[in-house]
Structure formats: C-alpha cells, structure tokens
Amino acid sequence: MMSVRCRGFSCSFLQVSLAAVILSATLFAAKIDTKIVDGNVTVYHSLLKSLSKESNATETVSLEKILLKQLIDFNTSVSTTTVSQILAAKDTNAYGKLFGRLLTTITHLDQLKTKVKMSQKKIKMIEAQIKALDQKDKQLFTFTLQDAYVHKQYQVYRQQTEQLQNQIQRLQNVLKTVPPYVHFYRETIEGQLKQDQKVIAQLKSTLQKLQIQKEQAELINDAPKTRGLSFLIQQSKGKLLEQIQKDMTDRFLVFAAYLQLKSSQAFSVEKRLRAQAVQYKVLTASQTDQYLSPVLLDMEKHYLGRIKTLAGTGKQEIKTALYQGWDMINQPVFSINGTPISLFKMGLSLILFVLGFFVGSLYKNRIGRIAASNRKSFTPSTRTLLANLGYYLIVTIAFFIALNILGVKLSSIALVAGALSVGIGFGLQNIVSNFVSGLILMFERSVKIGDYIEIDGHRGYVTDIRMRSATINTNENIDIIIPNQSFIENNVINWTMNDNIRRFSIPFGVAYGTDVHTVIEVVQKAILDSDLRGDIIEKGTRQTRVIMTEMADSSVNFELLVWVIGDKLHRPKRTASEFLMVIYDALYAHDIEIPFPQQDIHIRSVSGDIPLQIHKGGV
Secondary structure, X not given: OOOOOOOHHHHHHHHHHHHHHHHHHHHHEOOXXXXXXXXXXXXXXXXXXXXXXXXXXXXXXXXXXXXXXXXXXXXXXXXXXXXXXXXXXXXXHHHHHHHHHHHHHHHXXXXXXXXXXXXXXXXXXXXXXXXXXXXXXXXXXXXXXXXXXXXXXXXXXXXXXXXXXXXXXXXXXXXXOOOOXXXXXXXXXXXXXXXXXXXXXXXXXXXXXXXXXXXXXXXXXXXXXXXXXXXXXXXXXXXXXXXXXXXXXXXXXXXXXXXXXXXXXXXHHXXXXXXXXXXXXXXXXXXXXXXXXXXXXXXXXXHHOHHHHHHHHXXXXXXXXXXXXXXXXXXXXXXXXXXXXXXXXXXXXXXXXXXXXXXHHHHHHHHHHHHHHOOOOOOXXXXXXXXXXHHHHHHHHXXXXXXXXXXXXHHHHHHHHHHHXXXXXXXXXXXXXXXXXXXXXXXXXXXXXXXXXXEOOEEXXXXXXXXXXXXXXXXXOOEEEEEHHXXXXXXXXXXXXXXXXXXXXXXXXXXXOOOXXXXXXHHHHHHHHOHHHHHEOOEOOEXXXXXXXXXXXXXXXXXXXXXXXXXXXXXXXXXHHHHHHHHHHHHHHOOOOOOOOOOOOOOOOOOOOOOOOOEOOXX
C-alpha cells in the first residue's frame, strides 16, 4: 500500500500560508461601529446634516438619508387604553370590553414576539455581511446604518412587548373579580349569544360565496370585478372578526353571570369558552392555557371556592400547573451567539447525549450476542466492524441532535473545524492519519480480527482494531499496541488472510555416501506415518515432498516441504521442532548418518628440528 504524507519545507510553507490567510482575514475584516448602532437622535441628526451637504446624490446616499430619518423618527411607545377609561362606564358592556381588550392584547403580544425573533435574525445577517466587508468598503456605512435601524427596531419591539405584558397582567387582575356594581342579565346575554352564532354562520357563508366569485373572475381575467370582490371579501372578514369578538365577549359575560349565581354551570361555559377561542383562532392553544385559563380559574376559585373548583376543573388546573412549570423551565438562562438556552434544552441535550452512549453500548452488546449465536455468518472481524461503526454512528448522531436542540448551528461547528484544521496541519497529523487508516482497515479488511500477522518483527493474533490503533497478542501473551498508520505504510505478513494453510520448509542434511533416494523415501514415509498426519494436507498440488537442495561442504542437504493446516501454523517454532524430531528419529532408525562440520589437515613437509611422533588415530 502507498500513502502520501506532508513532509519537509513544502508542508511547512503550506501550513504557514494557511495560518497567514486566516490571520489576515481576521485583521482586515470590517468592524461594526458601535457609536452609530448605539447612537441617539443627536448623532443621527449630525450624520444626516453631513449627508445633506454632499452634492453627489447617488442611490446609496438617498438610502442612507432614509435610514437616518427613520432612526430619528423612532417611537418606542405603544398605544394602550387604560383600564380606568373602560371601567368609567360602570356597566356590563364596559366589563365585556375589558375581556375583549385582553384577547386583542394577547394577539398583539404574540405578533410582537415574532417581530423580536425576526429582528434578531436580521441583526445576525447584517452583522455577518459587515464582517465580510473590508474596512475601507464604501458600503460599510450603509450596512452600519441598516444595522442600527434593525437594532432600534429590536429595542422598540422589546419595549412594546414589556408594556403589553404589563397591560395583560393588569387586565387579568381586574377581570379576576367582577365589580359589585355590574349586574348581568343572563337570559338576555344568552339570547344575544344565539344571535351571534347565526350572524357568524351567515358571514362565513357570504365569505365563501365571495371567494368563489373572485376565483371565477380571476379565471376570466375580469380585473375590475376581481378588485371589487377583493374589497367585499376584506369587508366581510372584518365584520366576521368583529362578530367573533362579540361572541367571545358574550360567552365571558355568561360565564361571569353564572359565577355571580355560584352555579356549577360556569364550568361547562368556561370549557366551551376556551374551546371557542381556539376554534375561532382568536387565540392559539398555548395562548389560551398561558393567559386565559389562569384568569378563568381564579374567578372560579373566588366565587365557587377551592374545593368545588378543584372538583369541577381538576384536570384543567393540573394542565395549567403543568403549563406554568413547562414555561418556567423554558425560560432562557443564557444565550450562545444570540440563541437563548433554557434549562429544558440543556437537560434534554444532556439526556439525549447520554442516551446515545447507552444505545450505542446496547447495540454493541446486541451485535456480540448475535455473533456468538451465529459464528458461521459472523466472523470476529465482521462483528467488530459492525459494532464499532454502529456505535460511533449512534454517538455522533446523538451529539449532533443535542447540538441542534441547544440551537448550535452547523455553521458554528464549521468555524471550529476551520480553526482545528490549522492545528491538524501542525500537530495532529498522526492522529488524523491513524484515524483514517483505521477506517481503511475496517472497510478494506486486509487485516481482520483473529488474523495471525507479522509486522515490524512482531508476530501474533489481531485481537482488536480501534479508530487509532490495533492490538496484537503474541505467542508470549504480550499485547502490542500498533498505530493503524503502520499497517498502511509498512509491509504486513498475514498468515491467515484467506485460509488457515501454510507450507513449512524444514531443512536437514545427511553424510556423503548416503543413498539420497533412500533418504527421501524414509523421511517422507516417516512424516506421513507420524502423529502429525492429521495436521497435514495432501490434496492436489499440496503434497508432502522431500527435495535435495545442495551438496554442501560437509553434507548433502535436503528440505522437507509440508502443507500444514490448523492451529499449528500459529506456532511455527514448535511445529518446526516437531517435524525435525520426526526426521531425526527416522534417520537414526535407518542408520543414516547425520554429519557435522569436519576439516582435514594435509601436511606436505615438516622441519627436521621439530620432533614428530605419530600415534594411531591422531597427531
């Protein structure tokens, strides 16, 4: 296998260049002028005066003037009708108007909350565009003014939201207790309520007919008729909204009338009132539970008592309490990049992340049990591959789901990844290389769990392959941790890659003068008749053979070629020893001499001064 690595001057140059690009982008990026964004009317008047002096009235200058004028004319107040003004009439209609005011204020508050969120998004978009500009860019001033305008909008919406929340609180407090001077003519109000239902049904029918007529006019391209029908449809929608508002007010007055009578009939009226508020789309279900239900519940407690109210509206009270608790844990605790983080989000993210580890562990255990019960279909390598990949995938998915719940966007992760890329270039090359090599090993499967391999002078079983390293257990029961990168860069001998068969070559020698044919026959027969016969293969080209390899200085050398299958090939030294013992016994039994190195000395002449005595058998 071949791998490409970044070495030497070229690698360092690329890394330094990348760091320089990132640093320059940070240094020369445009900065937001906080003096303009946080400025007051005086600042904007001064800027407008400066722009008015410019003779070149381009579209950009005109836009800047418009933005400055809007910044000057901002109004932070919200028009509200005071409670005292409504109650001044001191009659049933005045009390009903308070309830109508509550409904419209709740709707207005929800719209303002939506505007607050939209303003936050606009601020992020504009500030991102500003940061992408150069400090000397001509558009920088225009974008800064637009950013200031959106910031002022955001501030206005926030102030108006607080004002409306205070007004809702005050209306709720007043509505909880029916004024003593108000007398409800229940039968009259119920008659009006029936009439409201008829009028609403008629208006809905009229509105449907007008919409059908408008569609027909659009099909024949009758523009004047289409405009006229559009006007009538808007009128009908306005009348329908007014009638629905009156219907809701009359229902509330009926509810208050039953409360004054301390009648349990108030519970059914209250239930219908809440249902109609959602059905008519006057309020959403969450708005009804948050703002309307607490008022109605407090009124029931005041007039009917806690015990009777609990018996009649137990479920509703529990639901309201749960909603209030839900609202409390969803209150923002802090913000990350403008994204509010609540206790619920933090808890849910943590639970999901821990659940990811738990599910991943269950998955690994499940794969292990399946592999154990079906060993033929699941090899140790397959089991480890499925278990590890599934585990990491589950944990990664849980991690990204947790981030999404917290509101952390993938763009933020991309920024972190960009910063990490510089660190990877400098100091994390080996870690990333080992990680990628681990993935290659898992998918390529050239080295698997259970294989008997040889690498870097180490020989043993592969017991585990992780994302960073693999573990080899040697015959000495020593666990060696080898980085995955070594398997990609170095030569690896896999003894059991495709099967569990290997040919052993066992060398031996006999003395000169021995019949070589006899040696081949004796050794080959001894091997095939030995106790090792069960570990030897004799099929096709895989036959046990004894061949003569050379005529050396002191011996005639042979080599036993034998194919071995099974666990014996995992113990090469011991297996070779067993074959040598069989060969030795066979040669000894047939009186075949096994030579040892000999050297003969030939003396041509001896000096007469050296006494020489020759004995039989030696010098």
